[in-house]
Amino acid sequence: MKLKKILPQLLTLLFIILVFGFFTMNAQENMGARGLEFGFGFLKTQASFDIQFSLIDYDGSHTYARAYLVGLLNTLLVAFIGIILATLLGAVIGVARLSPNYLIRKTASFYIEFFRNIPLLLQIFFWYFAALRALPMLEDAPMLLNSSFMTIKGLYTPAPIWTNFDVFFTTIIAAMIIIFFFARYAKKKQEQEGKRLPVFFISLAIFIFLPLLTFLIGGVDLSWSYPVIRQMSQSSYTFDGGLKIPPELIALTLALTLYTATFIAENVRAGIQGIGKGQKEAAASIGLTPNQVLKLVIMPQALRIIIPPTTNQYLNLTKNSSLAAAIAYPDLVLVFAGTAMMQTGRAIEIVGITMATYLTISLGISLLMNWYNKRIAIQEK
Amino acid sequence: MSINKFNILKFNHHKNRNISLILGVLFFSVGIIDFYLNNYFNTNITSFLPRIINFFTPLIFGVIGLHLIRIEFSGIKILDSLNKNINTTNFNAALSVSIILLIIFGLPPLLNWLILDANFTGDSKEACTGGGACWVYIKVWFNRFMYGMYPNAEQWRVNLTFIAVLVFMAAGFFTPTRLRNYLSLYYVLILPIISFILIYFIVSGGSFGLVWVETGAWGGLSLTFMVSFFSLIFCFPLGMMLALGRRSNLPIVKYSSLSFIEFWRGVPLITVLFMSAVMFPMFLPDGTYIDKLIRVVVAITLFEAAYTAEVIRGGLQALPRGQYDAAKSLGMGYWRMHVFVILPQALKLVIPGIANTFLALIKDTPLIFVVGLLELVGMLNLAKTNPKWLGFSMEGYVFAGIIFWIICYSMSKYSQNLELKYKTDR
Numbered sequence: 001m002k003l004k005k006i007l008p009q010l011l012t013l014l015f016i017i018l019v020f021g022f023f024t025m026n027a028q029e030n031m032g033a034r035g036l037e038f039g040f041g042f043l044k045t046q047a048s049f050d051i052q053f054s055l056i057d058y059d060g061s062h063t064y065a066r067a068y069l070v071g072l073l074n075t076l077l078v079a080f081i082g083i084i085l086a087t088l089l090g091a092v093i094g095v096a097r098l099s100p101n102y103l104i105r106k107t108a109s110f111y112i113e114f115f116r117n118i119p120l121l122l123q124i125f126f127w128y129f130a131a132l133r134a135l136p137m138l139e140d141a142p143m144l145l146n147s148s149f150m151t152i153k154g155l156y157t158p159a160p161i162w163t164n165f166d167v168f169f170t171t172i173i174a175a176m177i178i179i180f181f182f183a184r185y186a187k188k189k190q191e192q193e194g195k196r197l198p199v200f201f202i203s204l205a206i207f208i209f210l211p212l213l214t215f216l217i218g219g220v221d222l223s224w225s226y227p228v229i230r231q232m233s234q235s236s237y238t239f240d241g242g243l244k245i246p247p248e249l250i251a252l253t254l255a256l257t258l259y260t261a262t263f264i265a266e267n268v269r270a271g272i273q274g275i276g277k278g279q280k281e282a283a284a285s286i287g288l289t290p291n292q293v294l295k296l297v298i299m300p301q302a303l304r305i306i307i308p309p310t311t312n313q314y315l316n317l318t319k320n321s322s323l324a325a326a327i328a329y330p331d332l333v334l335v336f337a338g339t340a341m342m343q344t345g346r347a348i349e350i351v352g353i354t355m356a357t358y359l360t361i362s363l364g365i366s367l368l369m370n371w372y373n374k375r376i377a378i379q380e381k
Numbered sequence: 382m383s384i385n386k387f388n389i390l391k392f393n394h395h396k397n398r399n400i401s402l403i404l405g406v407l408f409f410s411v412g413i414i415d416f417y418l419n420n421y422f423n424t425n426i427t428s429f430l431p432r433i434i435n436f437f438t439p440l441i442f443g444v445i446g447l448h449l450i451r452i453e454f455s456g457i458k459i460l461d462s463l464n465k466n467i468n469t470t471n472f473n474a475a476l477s478v479s480i481i482l483l484i485i486f487g488l489p490p491l492l493n494w495l496i497l498d499a500n501f502t503g504d505s506k507e508a509c510t511g512g513g514a515c516w517v518y519i520k521v522w523f524n525r526f527m528y529g530m531y532p533n534a535e536q537w538r539v540n541l542t543f544i545a546v547l548v549f550m551a552a553g554f555f556t557p558t559r560l561r562n563y564l565s566l567y568y569v570l571i572l573p574i575i576s577f578i579l580i581y582f583i584v585s586g587g588s589f590g591l592v593w594v595e596t597g598a599w600g601g602l603s604l605t606f607m608v609s610f611f612s613l614i615f616c617f618p619l620g621m622m623l624a625l626g627r628r629s630n631l632p633i634v635k636y637s638s639l640s641f642i643e644f645w646r647g648v649p650l651i652t653v654l655f656m657s658a659v660m661f662p663m664f665l666p667d668g669t670y671i672d673k674l675i676r677v678v679v680a681i682t683l684f685e686a687a688y689t690a691e692v693i694r695g696g697l698q699a700l701p702r703g704q705y706d707a708a709k710s711l712g713m714g715y716w717r718m719h720v721f722v723i724l725p726q727a728l729k730l731v732i733p734g735i736a737n738t739f740l741a742l743i744k745d746t747p748l749i750f751v752v753g754l755l756e757l758v759g760m761l762n763l764a765k766t767n768p769k770w771l772g773f774s775m776e777g778y779v780f781a782g783i784i785f786w787i788i789c790y791s792m793s794k795y796s797q798n799l800e801l802k803y804k805t806d807r
Binding site for chain 2: 005008009012013016022023026027029030031033099100101102103104107113114116117118119120121122125126129130131133134319320322323325326333337341347348351352354355358359362363366
């Protein structure tokens with residue numbers, strides 16, 4: 001009886017040890033033959049390659065570690081923008097799919113069926129190589145909203161110039177903390193006295209007016225630097241000032257958003273459909289207004305169904321952002337697993353670090369989700 | 382009694398219904414016609430209106446029209462169903478009109494580009510004179526898009542192999558009842574071996590008087606099918622083992638399966654392919670060389686096996702406990718219980734999930750460009766850099782999009798049908 005339990009485990013262990021041992025042995029031999037030594041010391045050496053688009057200060061004289069950070073930040077940037085846009089679009093489309101209006105319902109399902117059945121990579125290529133390449137040259141670009149230019153080289157928008165930005169930023173964080181405590185206080189008050197405070201509007205007011213106040217008394221100032229076209233030579237132009245958003249970022253965000261939104265829309269639809277009609281009727285019958293029914297009865301239950309699969313989609317979006325390498329947007333994979341590896345030849349360390357980074361993000365969010373799911377799960381007795 | 386928020390424009394239902402109807406239709410048509418003329422003939426019949434209103438006239442006219450024809454219980458069938466479906470409130474009417482205007486705005490240029498102004502005949506770039514798409518490009522490059530760099534004279538070999546594999550796959554449906562029990566064995570073990578032998582000897586060649594074609598020359602849509610077919614076939618048994626391993630109560634088996642699954646699910650496919658391309662050779666003894674295509678198939682198999690494992694685990698969990706208890710009470714051991722009682726039921730439950738995994742797999746295959754294998758999308762990128770055919774990337778991507786869409790859409794519809802079919806069973 002005992003042997004039956006030990007033998008399979010022993011075999012599994014043996015198999016794992018054999019595979020890993022075989023690989024490690026070979027790797028040591030191969031690296032020895034190439035004169036490489038396993039280690040992460042190369043991270044501190046000078047990278048000496050340029051990165052087209054970077055959120056932090058970077059040039060060739062910085063280290064590989066900093067190049068890694070640039071790549072990681074670029075990945076997170078795409079993921080962050082993509083998640084926000086995909087959530088908004090997905091929520092709208094998901095609700096639209098349940099609309100009583102025939103045209104809207106059909107348009108929404110057409111959108112979903114269209115975008116989810118085309119490979120994401122193909123969509124990225126389409127936006128980058130076909131659609132965005134059809135935009136006008138710098139000198140022919142029309143002005144949008146009196147300030148921005150959508151050109152073949154990217155989107156040029158006004159850039160904010162802050163004075164005392166740190167004061168402004170601190171106030172925003174302070175506002176968030178105040179809102180958090182206010183919400184707790186309001187909840188307590190409702191439980192004790194049965195009175196509901198207009199939490200949402202007061203929070204919104206705090207969030208808007210507190211930071212605005214710093215303009216008056218905190219010495220915070222905001223001005224805009226507008227992009228202005230300048231002729232460099234006969235046929236070459238450039239923009240001075242402003243903020244340049246590269247076409248790679250636009251194409252990638254667009255494709256990721258449109259693709260992921262279809263999945264989020266389906267989650268939203270499933271969540272709303274998952275709430276029984278009786279819930280709505282029961283809530284209405286105890287005298288809640290339609291808004292309260294939505295806010296207090298439908299949404300909390302629908303969110304419980306929507307959030308777990310949607311987090312999964314957020315993770316997918318983050319992982320899919322690695323397709324950036326295909327259109328040369330300098331994300332983690334392109335900068336680190338691409339350029340840095342070509343230069344150093346340290347395949348094992350670099351691919352290892354890249355995978356470990358994605359793994360950390362995925363597992364971190366998974367753990368957070370498991371904790372959240374446990375918290376919101378219906379307490380059954 | 383019907384309550385309408387503003388009744389200024391509303392006539393008494395019974396008395397002036399017809400006037401309301403005629404006026405409504407008139408307003409609606411004026412809105413649509415105005416928009417149409419604006420877009421395609423550059424004439425503006427409502428230019429006497431102030432400029433800000435002018436831009437929105439089609440929308441405003443359309444909504445007023447729909448508001449006027451919103452008559453409850455009119456007795457006219459078409460009107461009633463129209464009101465019920467697209468015209469319940471003013472807000473809904475505005476949305477409906479916007480969508481109608483959007484279709485008028487988008488559809489004709491799209492049709493023009495795709496079909497009416499497009500060029501279908503000829504065999505060089507010069508044949509494309511119209512303003513529409515240049516399908517000549519697709520026609521000229523069609524063989525490349527389907528077979529990659531596979532020599533033209535040898536392409537019958539790829540076709541033959543595909544037909545043969547399809548015949549062997551279909552053979553499962555016509556097996557006599559006596560052999561039905563061995564069907565899963567056939568699909569899991571024998572079919573992959575047969576297909577591999579076919580591909581090895583016919584597509585790859587090198588023996589029986591066939592010219593050897595290296596895997597680097599394979600490509601196009603046929604490569605997409607090959608990679609996804611083999612990955613699916615191999616990832617299924619592996620995923621099954623992992624799913625069972627994860628539910629095992631032996632700690633070492635359980636946690637090694639768990640970490641295997643979580644590892645592959647946590648990393649993007651592109652890094653896995655990177656790993657197979659640059660990192661994996663470092664792990665092999667010096668001098669061993671494994672073909673690129675095989676490495677890719679193994680990488681995708683491991684990756685998808687983790688997802689398949691989670692799908693199958695879902696099926697295992699969905700089975701009622703009674704099934705396990707019943708099997709145990711008959712004195713069945715672990716393997717007998719799973720092979721004869723649990724897995725046949727669980728696998729039936731997860732067929733739609735597996736179909737979805739396969740769908741994701743097909744959509745992931747274009748990524749193999751990372752290691753230099755060019756399937757359909759990779760071939761498009763190669764073709765668009767050809768100096769003789771510059772500037773046709775749009776046509777290429779639209780073509781590939783249509784092909785992938787047809788494949789994926791039909792598969793997803795099929796899996797939805799299966800889902801419905803198996804739902805009614807329980």
